[in-house]
Amino acid sequence: MDSKVETIARLAQWRIDNFGPSTYRRSDPFKIGLWNWHLSIEKNRYMYIRLFPEPSRVSKEQPPVARFVLRVTTTGTNRKPYISPIHERLLRTSDDFVWPIDTTFLGRFIIDVEFLDLKIFPTNGGEGSPVWPSDGIMHSLSTKSTLRCLARMLAESIHADVTINTADGSVCSHKAILSASSPVFHSMFLHNLKEKESSTIEIEDMSTEACNALLGYLYGTIQQEDFWKHRLALLGAANKYDMKDLKDACEESLLEDINTENVLERLQEAWLYQLNKLKKGCLMYLFDFGKIYDIKDEINNFFKQADRDLMLEMFQEVLTVWKPA
DSSP states (O other): OTTOEEEETTEEEEEESOOTTOSEEEOOOEEETTEEEEEEEEESSSEEEEEEEOSSHHHHHSOEEEEEEEEEEEOSSSOOEEEOOOEEEEOSSTTSOEEEESSOOOSOEEEEEEEEEEEEOOTTSSOOEEOOSOOGGGOOSSOHHHHHHHHHHHHTTTTOOEEEEOSSOEEEEOHHHHHHHOHHHHHHHHTTOHHHHHOEEEOTTSOHHHHHHHHHHHHTOOOHHHHHHTHHHHHHHHHHTTOHHHHHHHHHHHHHTOOTTTHHHHHHHHHHTTOHHHHHHHHIIIIITOGGGGOHHHHHHHHHHSOHHHHHHHHHHHHHHTSOO
């Protein structure tokens, strides 16, 4: 369908198969952040592209301030992108933003809009509140009372009975919490291993700061900014110590903000830790959404070091995307 918009992470893509003699077209709604959005195109002397939120209670009571960039690309062998400046606008209606392009497109072309930031505009003035990163994942099902107790246990080392040595320091914890959180830790303390005898765990591949973030997650006290900062280290620990919930949370978070600067690193992490959803998202971003054309130099270096099986899978993805309709 010409009106359907595909989305991945913060990128939306509208493929126009045949604009023809039409003078106006509007996309179906697509969800980015809290809002449903529309793109529209209008042909006169110029081509006019508009971006606006769908009229709703959310867009009226919590209007978005969007920072974004648009790109229009012709398909086929002569791919020619028209890239807008970076815009930052308060968007309420279709009159709030229009991008005129001094050309018209016939046949097939693609419109990309990449949201660099989204904030909720305060109707009473003041600073807008950011939509990303979202802290929804971090809400614990534990009661506030239990969380306060766990926070005190960790912060004050109340009856702490195990020391964790990190790459640059040490922290104290509780065998019961670690054992309940990880079958690997549980095995360490259950059997006559050196960790049981010494009440010491060596985690030399994590910094103290990252280890504190890990403990914050296990005790239910982690702050969103700490989780966001240490996602890759937490992912490695989750994989090493068999913490499935943490591994899933890291994967979902890493999928949220794929961009041209991190997509290859994310793809490598997805392959290393067998994160199929993240791997699929990275491949979609590169091939289905055509962002591989933006990182030609980086992709050449990536291919020199990438695993052969990963390269084969990427090649198969290319064949799937470029398969004639």
